[in-house]
Amino acid sequence: xxxxxxxxxxxxxxxxxxxxxxxxxxxxxxxxxxxxxxxxxxxxxxxxxxxxxxxxxxxxxxxxxxxxxxxxxxxxxxxxxxxxxxxxxxxxxxxxxxxxxxxxxxxxxxxxxxxxxxxxxxxxxxxxxxxxxxxxxxxxxxxxxxxxxxxxxx
Amino acid sequence: xxxxxxxxxxxxxxxxxxxxxxxxxxxxxxxxxxxxxxxxxxxxxxxxxxxxxxxxxxxxxxxxxxxxxxxxxxxxxxxxxxxxxxxxxxxxxxxxxxxxxxxxxxxxxxxxxxxxxxxxxxxxxxxxxxxxxxxxxxxxxxxxxxxxxxxxxxxxxxxxxxxxxxxxxxxxxxxxxxxxxxxxxxxxxxxxxxxxxxxxxxxxxxxxxxxxxxxxxxxxxxxxxxxxxxxxxxxxxxxxxxxxxxxxxxxxxxxxxxxxxxxxxxxxxxxxxxxxxxxxxxxxxxxxxxxxxxxxxxxxxxxxxxxxxxxxxxxxxxxxxxxxxxxxxxxxxxxxxxxxxxxxxxxxxxxxxxxxxxxxxxxxxxxxxxxxxxxxxxxxxxxxxxxxxxxxxxxxxxxxxxxxxxxxxxxxxxxxxxxxxxxxxxxxxxxxxxxxxxxxxxxxxxxxxxxxxxxxxxxxxxxxxxxxxxxxxxxxxxxxxxxxxxxxxxxxxxxxxxxxxxxxxxxxxxxxxxxxxxxxxxxxxxxxxxxxxxxxxxxxxxxxxxxxxxxxxxxxxxxxxxxxxxxxxxxxxxxxxxxxxxxxxxxxxxxxxxxxxxxxxxxxxxxxxxxxxxxxxxxxxxxxxxxxxxxxxxxxxxxxxxxxxxxxxxxxxxxxxxxxxxxxxxxxxxxxxxxxxxxxxxxxxxxxxxxxxxxxxxxxxxxxxxxxxxxxxxxxxxxxxxxxxxxxxxxxxxxxxxxxxxxxxxxxxxxxxxxxxxxxxxxxxxxxxxxxxxxxxxxxxxxxxxxxxxxxxxxxxxxxxxxxxxxxx
Numbered sequence: 009x010x011x012x013x014x015x016x017x018x019x020x021x022x023x024x025x026x027x028x029x030x031x032x033x034x035x036x037x038x039x040x041x042x043x044x045x046x047x048x049x050x051x052x053x054x055x056x057x058x059x060x061x062x063x064x065x066x067x068x069x070x071x072x073x074x075x076x077x078x079x080x081x082x083x084x085x086x087x088x089x090x091x092x093x094x095x096x097x098x099x100x101x102x103x104x105x106x107x108x109x110x111x112x113x114x115x116x117x118x119x120x121x122x123x124x125x126x127x128x129x130x131x132x133x134x135x136x137x138x139x140x141x142x143x144x145x146x147x148x149x150x151x152x153x154x155x156x157x158x159x160x161x162x
Numbered sequence: 163x164x165x166x167x168x169x170x171x172x173x174x175x176x177x178x179x180x181x182x183x184x185x186x187x188x189x190x191x192x193x194x195x196x197x198x199x200x201x202x203x204x205x206x207x208x209x210x211x212x213x214x215x216x217x218x219x220x221x222x223x224x225x226x227x228x229x230x231x232x233x234x235x236x237x238x239x240x241x242x243x244x245x246x247x248x249x250x251x252x253x254x255x256x257x258x259x260x261x262x263x264x265x266x267x268x269x270x271x272x273x274x275x276x277x278x279x280x281x282x283x284x285x286x287x288x289x290x291x292x293x294x295x296x297x298x299x300x301x302x303x304x305x306x307x308x309x310x311x312x313x314x315x316x317x318x319x320x321x322x323x324x325x326x327x328x329x330x331x332x333x334x335x336x337x338x339x340x341x342x343x344x345x346x347x348x349x350x351x352x353x354x355x356x357x358x359x360x361x362x363x364x365x366x367x368x369x370x371x372x373x374x375x376x377x378x379x380x381x382x383x384x385x386x387x388x389x390x391x392x393x394x395x396x397x398x399x400x401x402x403x404x405x406x407x408x409x410x411x412x413x414x415x416x417x418x419x420x421x422x423x424x425x426x427x428x429x430x431x432x433x434x435x436x437x438x439x440x441x442x443x444x445x446x447x448x449x450x451x452x453x454x455x456x457x458x459x460x461x462x463x464x465x466x467x468x469x470x471x472x473x474x475x476x477x478x479x480x481x482x483x484x485x486x487x488x489x490x491x492x493x494x495x496x497x498x499x500x501x502x503x504x505x506x507x508x509x510x511x512x513x514x515x516x517x518x519x520x521x522x523x524x525x526x527x528x529x530x531x532x533x534x535x536x537x538x539x540x541x542x543x544x545x546x547x548x549x550x551x552x553x554x555x556x557x558x559x560x561x562x563x564x565x566x567x568x569x570x571x572x573x574x575x576x577x578x579x580x581x582x583x584x585x586x587x588x589x590x591x592x593x594x595x596x597x598x599x600x601x602x603x604x605x606x607x608x609x610x611x612x613x614x615x616x617x618x619x620x621x622x623x624x625x626x627x628x629x630x631x632x633x634x635x636x637x638x639x640x641x642x643x644x645x646x647x648x649x650x651x652x653x654x655x656x657x658x659x660x661x662x663x664x665x666x667x668x669x670x671x672x673x674x675x676x677x678x679x680x681x682x683x684x685x686x687x688x689x690x691x692x693x694x695x696x697x698x699x700x701x702x703x704x705x706x707x708x709x710x711x712x713x714x715x716x717x718x719x720x721x722x723x724x725x726x727x728x729x730x731x732x733x734x735x736x737x738x739x740x741x742x743x744x745x746x747x748x749x750x751x752x753x754x755x756x757x758x759x760x761x762x763x764x765x766x767x768x769x770x771x772x773x774x775x776x777x778x779x780x781x782x783x784x785x786x787x788x789x790x791x792x793x794x795x796x797x798x799x800x801x802x803x804x805x806x807x808x809x810x811x812x813x814x815x816x817x818x819x820x821x822x823x824x825x826x827x828x829x830x831x832x833x834x835x836x837x838x839x840x841x842x843x844x845x846x847x848x849x850x851x852x853x854x855x856x857x858x859x860x861x862x863x864x865x866x867x868x869x870x871x872x873x874x875x876x877x878x879x880x881x882x883x884x885x886x887x888x889x890x891x892x893x894x895x896x897x898x899x900x901x902x903x904x905x906x907x908x909x910x911x912x913x914x915x916x917x918x919x920x921x922x923x924x925x926x927x928x929x930x931x932x933x934x935x936x937x938x939x940x941x942x943x944x945x946x947x948x949x950x951x952x953x954x955x956x957x958x959x960x961x962x963x964x965x966x967x968x969x970x971x
Contacts, residue, residue, distance in 0.1 A: 043228045044221020046454075048405040049486045049892035056405050084221040097219040101177065101211065101858055104866060105685030106218030107406045107454025113219060132900050139892075141405050141455050142685045143869030144862065145900040146179045146907060 013077035017042075018086025026073040032066070033057045035073035036083065044084040044110035048139070055138030058111040059083050065118045082117070084110030093117050096155035097148070104142030111138050116152045124160040128153060177858070179865055179907040203698035206921045209858040210704050213689040214452075226424045226451045227409040227483065234411060234481040235264050235308035237472065238315030239488065240322040242297035242304050245560040245885030246331035246343070249295055249304065253323040257307050260321070262314040265476055268305045269294040275475050279438050284430070284462045286370060286527035287352040289563065291468035297326070298345055298525035299562050300886045301491035306472060308480060316485075331560040333885050335499055335522040338368040338559045345525055345558035346370075357807055358531060368558040370523070371531030373538040375813035377610040378549030383514035387505030391585040396952045397574035397935070398879040399497040399522065401890075402567055403897055404684075406454020407489055410465040411481040412473035418445045419470055424453055426461040426682050426723045428712040434463055435470045443714075450712045453684035457870075458566035460684075461724055462528060464492050490890035494880055495567035496533065497522040498574035500541070504582040506590050512601045514549035515582070515610075517541035519575060521556045521564070528565035530556040536656060537571035539611040539808070539818055543579035544620050544654035545601045550610035552813065560885045566724060568867065569928045572655045573874070573935065577953060580651040580936030584943065594940065595628045595650055602652065605914075612814030613656075617916040617924060618822035620652055623848040627828035630846035630908045637830075638843070644832040646843075647945025651933030652826045656819030657925065658725035659805040664718035665735035667696060667743050668794040673767045673780035675702065675743075676794075680712040680720035681732045685866075686927050687859040688728050694855050695733050695920050699740035701766045718798070726925030729855060730821060731801055733920035738799035746797060747780070750787055754778050821916050825849040825929035827868065827937040829904075833945045838961030840876055840942065842904035849929040850912040853922030857911055864909035864930040871934025873898040877954050 009028045014021065017040060026035050036042040036059065045068055048056035052067040059068050060082040087094050093116045096102075103109045112135055119126055119134045126134070131152045140148065201207055217223035254266040269292035272280050280294065281287045293304050305322050309315035330343040338345070348365045351358035361370070384390055410423040419439060425431050428448040436446045453460060465482050473480040484492065501518040519541055523530030538554030587597035602620040603609055628634075628650060637646040666678040677696055683689040693707040700707075710717060720732060744764055751769035752759040755776055763770050770777040778786075784795055808815040830844040847868045854860040877896045881888040889895045909930075915922025935953055943949050948963040 042221075043224060046221075046405070047407065047486075051486075051891060051893050053892040054405055084219070087220060089216055089220065094216065094219050098211070098215045101215070101862065103212065103215060103218050104687070104862055105404070105406070105453060105455040106214075106223060107225065107404075109219050110221035113221075136899050136901050139405060139897050139899060141403055141457070141870070141897065142862075143866035143898065143903075145869065145903045146865060147177055147862070149900065150177060 011074050013074060015076050015078065016080045018082060028074060030073045031069060032071040032073045032076050033068040036068060042083045042085060046107060048108065054108065055111040055115065056108050058114040058138070060114055060118055063118065063121060065115055084113045087113065087117065092155045092158045093120065096151040096158060100147050100151035100154060102144055102147040102151035104144050108138065108140045112140070112148050116155060120156055120159055125156050177861065179909060180905070201698060203701045205694045205698040205702070206855050208694065208856065210690055210694055210856055212687060213693065224451060225406055225454050226422060229422055229451060231411045231481055232479060234479040235310065236312040236315040237469065237480060237482040238307040238309065238319030239303045240305040240319040241491070242293065242302040243300055244297055244326050244328060245300045245333070246329040247297050247326035248329060249293060249297060250325040250327055252305050254305060257318040257321050260314060260318040262311060263307055263309045263318050265308045266305060267472060267475065268292060272471050272475065276438060276471060279440070280471070281350065282434055282438060282463045282467050283352055283527060284354055284529045285352060285358060285531040287350050288346060289463065289526035291471050299560050301562055302525065303468065306468065308472065308476065312483065331885055332368065333559055333561065333882065335497065335520045335557050335559060338557045339520060339555065341368045344368055345560060369555045370527050370558060371534050371556040373535040373554040373813055375538060375550055375552035375611055376811065377814065380514045380516050380549045380551040383549035384503065384505045387513050388508040389586060389589045390503055390505040391582055391589055392503035393582060393951050395500040395502065395578040395581065397498045397577050398953060399564060400495045400874055400878045401490055401880055401895060402457040402459035403895065404453070404455030404457060404459055407486060408460055408465050408484040408492060409482070410469040411479065412469045413479045414473050414477050418447065419474060420447045421466060421470060422449045423466050424460050425450055425464070425466065426453065426456050426684060428680050428682065428714055429719045430462060430722060431466050432714040435466060438467055438470060439474050448714045450682050452689070452711065453682060456684045457568045458724060459493055461566060461722060486892055487890055490887060491562045493528065493565040494524065494562050496530065496564040496571055496574065498571065500575060500578035502578045502582055504586050506586050510590055510592055510597065510600060512545045512547045515542035515547055516551040517575065517578060519552065519554040521571060522559050522561065523556050524559055524561040524563040526563035527556065528563050530564060533566070533571035537575050539656060539813065540572060540654050541575045541579065542610055543583060544603050544652055544824065545583070546603055546607060547610055561882060562887065568870065569931050570725060573932045576651065576653055576932050577935050580933055581939055581949065581951065584649070584940045585949065595624060595633055598624060598652060611818060612816055613818045615822060617850065617852050617914045618824035619850040619912050619914045620654070620824045620826065622912045623824055623826035623850055624650060624652055626848045626910045626912060627826045627846040630910060631828040631830045631844050633828065640832050643835040645835055645945045646832045647941045648828065648830045649937050649940025649944050650826060650828045651936030651940060653823065653929055653932035655823040655928060655932060657730065657821050657823065658727050659818070659820045660803045661721040661727055661731055662802045663720050663731040663735040664798065664800050665732065665739040666718055666796060666798045667739040668796050669743055669784065671781055671784040671791055671793045675700065675707040677707055677709045677736060678717045679709065679732050679736065680717040681728045682712050682723040684723065686863065687856065688723070690859060691729055691855050692732065692736050695736045696740045698921065699737060699744055701764055703766055706766070726823065726927040729923050729925050730919050731803065733923060735799045735801040737920040738801060739797045742797035742799060743795065746795065747783065750783055751778055754783060754786060821919070821924050823849070823925065823929045825932060827930065827933045829937040829941040831938065831941045831945065833942055833960065835946060835964060838957035838964065840955060842872065844906045844908070845904040846908040846910060847930045848910035848912055849926055850914050851926045852916040852919045852924035853913050854911050855921065855923050860911055860926050861909040863926045865907050867928065867930035868907060868934055869898050869903055871931040872902055872904065875935040875938040875953065875955055877956060879954055
């Protein structure tokens with residue numbers, strides 16, 4: 009069985025047909041070409057598939073695509089290159105292999121939308137569910153702190 | 163001379179590796195040196211940003227699974243649920259009839275098509291792509307379903323029924339040494355390593371390789387020693403868990419096979435697949451994209467033999483995407499047992515050491531025999547000693563195969579020798595840093611295994627990490643029930659030798675360059691480093707040199723991207739190719755400007771005559787040479803290292819390796835004496851890298867490896883019950899998160915240029931992980947007085963040890 013859903017993906021209206029059991033991860037990757045959304049574990053433990061659904065961070069590997077009907081979806085490639093979080097990650101060198109990084113970028117975007125000047129503890133708490141196997145955590149923390157300074161003017 | 167200077171902290175560009183809560187004591191968080199100042203080419207030693215950083219941050223960068231594949235059959239694999247059994251029947255009828263299933267293939271089908279060529283592996287040709295007649299571990303692939311979509315392939319594979327007759331299984335490495343049962347009836351060394359050929363056909367053993375080191379007379383020296391310590395050590399099997407899952411696609415076309423795969427070893431895979439299919443090397447193409455992490459997991463024979471065999475047999479495009487659960491079965495890190503002792507004379511000098519090492523390599527040898535040998539050479543540590551005894555054995559058991567993992571078996575041995583040397587220092591009443599310092603190998607020393615030390619500043623590394631954590635200062639005061647301690651560990655590892663690298667450099671007419679190498683970018687930064695090396699020679703700017711992703715139709719042979727060998731080996735090939743390009747340009751400009759070549763000087767986009775001050779731009783020069791726009795000037799180079807194979811009796815060699823990795827870690831931590839929890843306040847990590855081509859990327863390698871090492875010290879482990887993996891999902895397998903990062907990490911770059919490294923550089927990917935567990939274990943010993951010899955140092959284990967021994971007063 010399949011269903012037609014409509015969503016706003018990175019500001020662009022999209023209308024797609026998805027299977028009833030299809031994951032949002034697969035719909036975004038295979039039907040809409042979002043390369044930033046990645047399966048790392050399939051059980052919601054690594055954060056590599058994180059997207060924002062109506063502004064809230066969501067593991068797309070645990071979410072049915074039909075649940076996104078009518079939603080506003082933001083993925084990392086939807087952020088412009090001069091977005092403060094993107095710019096801060098690039099400037100801080102907050103990547104090694106880079107595979108998990110878009111998930112961290114989405115978590116940082118969500119955090120700063122709700123708290124423009126989080127302290128390091130708040131940043132760490134917010135990204136504690138994302139895994140970077142290369143161990144880039146110090147640079148990621150620095151990047152998010154720098155993005156906060158840039159956006160809050162601090 | 164050590165160029166490290168901890169006081170030189172002026173560079174504000176550096177990353178702060180601290181959580182911001184640790185007390186500031188004026189020591190640099192990033193203790194790396196300013197280096198050698200500006201170089202002639204302006205590229206080496208610079209903190210160039212990573213290639214493709216913005217695309218990777220925004221996720222628009224295409225990894226292997228993102229490449230267009232066209233219409234493919236997807237593979238679903240049915241796996242054994244028995245650790246050791248004879249296959250009686252594989253019932254595929256139900257799966258074949260599922261709508262959307264194109265084919266069901268068993269090991270017997272593949273064996274009928276490919277014969278014993280189906281058995282592959284880098285050291286031993288012992289592993290079939292699908293089990294034939296017999297399964298040797300729970301999780302082994304038995305049959306493959308091909309379907310037009312992935313979900314159908316996987317669900318149909320689950321519907322296959324297999325009848326087994328169970329065989330006695332062996333799960334424990336020491337039970338396997340004693341044997342029977344035997345995992346393999348006979349040993350089958352591959353054709354890759356000629357020195358394994360004598361093992362062919364050997365039967366009645368699970369020991370597939372044994373390396374022995376015999377130096378001096380350990381028994382006599384131990385008997386005469388003033389102090390001897392001993393112990394049994396265990397490092398459990400662990401897993402790499404790169405976040406990118408393995409993926410391979412194969413397209414048969416025009417009598418060729420094209421393969422796109424997540425592999426660190428494209429040249430190896432081309433050779434292996436050509437052999438499997440009986441094709442010429444030019445009939446197999448292996449392409450890669452930069453990897454989303456690997457750490458040793460995506461090398462040699464992983465998905466590729468199965469995907470290639472299926473595609474060739476069915477003459478259809480075939481794609482396999484491993485699930486995370488499947489990835490846990492593809493390879494693991496060896497669990498290792500070490501029984502060791504170490505002795506000192508009355509003067510506090512190490513006089514003898516011994517290590518009896520057993521690598522649990524699981525059901526298939528993979529590269530385990532090489533790990534047992536290479537690591538065995540350094541099993542007694544980086545210390546001066548006249549008497550050393552090592553027996554290092556690689557042992558089959560009925561578990562998933564173990565292969566290469568960052569450190570290539572050395573971290574597990576370092577856990578033993580760095581714990582022993584600490585105990586020896588304490589037993590002789592000496593400070594562990596001072597004791598090591600007195601005994602560490604120096605430049606020019608010949609180690610127990612016969613090879614001379616060069617560009618391996620163990621003392622400099624140790625001094626730097628000890629200074630960084632304030633070794634000579636009193637411990638921080640902590641409130642009960644926390645108790646503080648400090649510990650150090652020192653690392654030595656030999657680089658894989660001999661190996662081969664090639665580089666082809668194209669200078670485009672517009673003065674950009676395209677570099678063709680088969681090194682695979684996987685987070686270590688090779689695309690950036692290799693561009694910097696070429697740019698240094700050619701005086702180019704960032705982004706002027708582009709590195710092409712490995713493609714065996716295009717990029718030249720390279721042994722492997724592993725063993726921290728690429729900066730040195732491929733880097734040297736790149737340097738030589740760039741030097742040839744520079745010489746060629748100077749000759750061309752000499753003719754064009756009518757001046758001698760020695761009068762010509764290369765800049766980033768022109769050649770300038772010193773005497774006439776006339777210049778010709780590179781675009782004009784190349785345009786003039788060929789008479790056309792868009793042309794390319796090509797140079798190439800090879801760089802190959804050599805060794806002297808170790809003596810069959812003594813295990814010694816005057817040239818076991820091209821260069822040494824030297825490193826040290828110091829840990830300052832607190833142990834919660836009521837729960838056994840460990841909180842690391844400071845981890846200082848130093849490595850002698852010869853020369854840092856890009857200090858920022860070197861620091862990331864040091865810090866990233868240290869964080870991975872923290873996981874392996876405190877919680878990382880694969881758990882088995884009667885051969886069945888218990889925690890092979892990311893719900894159950896714990897990895898370091900941001901919460902596990904030490905409060906403060908200090909990466910320290912030590913630079914003792916290697917005489918033949920590119921601009922003095924060696925490698926750095928593995929060095930920092932090697933001594934982390936030992937430094938943490940020694941700090942725990944210092945804090946609460948208990949010596950744990952089994953990793954990981956979980957709260958349960960520490961608590962039990964503290965309750966057994968009682969905390970130190």
